[in-house]
Amino acid sequence: MIRSPARVGVAGATGAVGREMLRVLDERGLEVDLVRALASERSADRSLPFGESSLTVQELGPEGLEGLDIVLFATKPAVSREYVPVAVSKGAVAIDNSRAFRMDPGVPLVVPEVNPDAAAHHSGIIANPNCSTIQMVLVLDALHRAAGLRRVVVSTYQSVSGTGREAIEELRTQSGDVLAGRPAVSRVYAHEIAFNCLPQIDDFDERGDTLEETKMIEETRKIMGLQGLRIAATCVRVPVFRSHAMAVNVETEREIAPGEAREVLSSARGVAVLDDPEEALYPTQLAATGGDEVWVGRVRRDRSLRHGLWLWIVSDNLRKGAALNAVQIAELIVDGVSL
């Protein structure tokens, strides 16, 4: 246990997730003694907003990682692999948002509403799951407790902010170019993302799956402690700035009517139900942006199965999908703060 008030570092503080971590740290109840923004040498000495005040960025390195209790890493896997061990060797607990350590058997992979106890068994590193995994697993866990999961089939609609700030800029620039009749140039993505969907998130493996798809499958199994869970995923990038959506088809062991599923989900922590189609009430990415909830709507029977349900799940990938979940993990390991 770390004693409150804690000394917290944010590595990769200038990126889309890093900035959101600073925002969430400022908003939440976690008492901090100091917050230090860390980034690459290139960004050192820049100023970042933090609540009413601002922080001067320090270089991410052995010196910058000195004297911290917790470091939230919003960095790419290679950077995490280099500096997470440094942070740990300096006595901090590292909460890492990259995929670098997530599937390491010695590293807990934590969604505080689902497996908070796992956070206690860390050896200096706790991994923050993939954004799509987090929002899906909150819903799946509630359904599993109520009716048992047999199989899950998910197709995602993921925003460009999952890639980072340069992808947000690419969508903005390309969209403007297309509307003006100018040719659009792709730098971040393999193809034009403006007014187009790309069935590729992260790299492909030799089986033709993307890393993102494999993450959703393997991380869900690890978080829920269900190694044999049957789950299939297709991950798609859509021309949306922020928040991820997903169509999830669930086969349960036991009968659960849509109305009962809505009740179960309404009382699940972190989950909110918005489901009145007659009034065109269902979650959308635009409406979910900036909020903390994992929204669920379009809960209905899939009549192609004996016990089948469809759900539409939407959440802000930078908040619950990344920054908020990481800060919640920090809260779990700081003395006297509970979820």
Place this chain on the structure above:
Amino acid sequence: MIRSPARVGVAGATGAVGREMLRVLDERGLEVDLVRALASERSADRSLPFGESSLTVQELGPEGLEGLDIVLFATKPAVSREYVPVAVSKGAVAIDNSRAFRMDPGVPLVVPEVNPDAAAHHSGIIANPNCSTIQMVLVLDALHRAAGLRRVVVSTYQSVSGTGREAIEELRTQSGDVLAGRPAVSRVYAHEIAFNCLPQIDDFDERGDTLEETKMIEETRKIMGLQGLRIAATCVRVPVFRSHAMAVNVETEREIAPGEAREVLSSARGVAVLDDPEEALYPTQLAATGGDEVWVGRVRRDRSLRHGLWLWIVSDNLRKGAALNAVQIAELIVDGVSL
């Protein structure tokens, strides 16, 4: 059989699908004696491009429907319900693109590559299936013949051109407003479509399914002649101008490896395979637009099933999904023209 050259009318000629029907009629080999563009009174006397020349729009009504062999209807269900019977009473065969007659047991629902023989058994009306159904059924039919279908789970990524010209304009206007920091106004859709996905296509029924989802299920069963086919669908509108995409999860009766599935699909009429993920080669809506093919990529195993496959299917919803399929049906019933 209708004797070639045929006298062809296009009802709803000023809409997105109607204009595409004129374009396809001009491009294809169907010999025509005359082509007449029909639309509401409001559009009468307007001029529409047709090949190198142009057509003057006539009012859709008893007079305009006189003396035609075939009328392609690209009209809303209510308009089709009113004027399709008029066209038939004047001696024409009506090929209707709306949902008005599709599930009528006396009306054939035809995808020429899948069930061409059904077209012969009409009583004056042949229905053109839903855009999403057409592109999916070409692929499902090929897989069913090769390995037998057990269950299909589909999530769609549908463009705004499926709604019509005013929706294309709404996406364009809203996108410009958002990029300029102005508030966006929704007229066509229940929520903002710019940089947002809407899990609603057409109206909801009392079970919480949309008509679009029900169409995909029921029309696929009718076209394939598989009344018991287990199929589940979630239909989503995405901020893309043209072409529909879908992630399709298929369980087959017999083993079919991805490589074999690619071969089967490569030789299926109307289907083209683009599947080399290492080179970032997979179908996208932007690349499919304007073409006639139903593109398939990302063919891979779903390891959550004994015989499971994932596929990503993309096609131009205004071409094969509407205008081209309707003109192909016309070709089926005109003497001397084969697919």
